[in-house]
Amino acid sequence: MMSVADMHWWEREKLLTEKDKEAIRRARQSCWEEISEDWAETEAGRYELHHIIMTKYHNDEYRAGML
Secondary structure, three states, rough: OOOHHHHHHHHEEEEEHHHHHHHHHHHOOHHHHHHOOOHOOOOOHHHHHHHHHHHHHHHHHOOOOOO
16 A cells, blocks of 8 residues: 555545644644644644644744754
8 A cells, every 4th residue: 555655645635534634724823843743633644744844844944044
């Protein structure tokens, strides 16, 4: 079986539950330190939350002049 990391975004989106979608909306409004992958219900949801965390983390690094 294919890993969620290997799927296209539109394939992963089909696997998300309402709880996952709410967690993603919440994560987009939060800073990276506050987000928990445990908010998600599925592996696809946890993958999306991890991606949000890492994007926000790297943006902070860039703004701080670390990159």
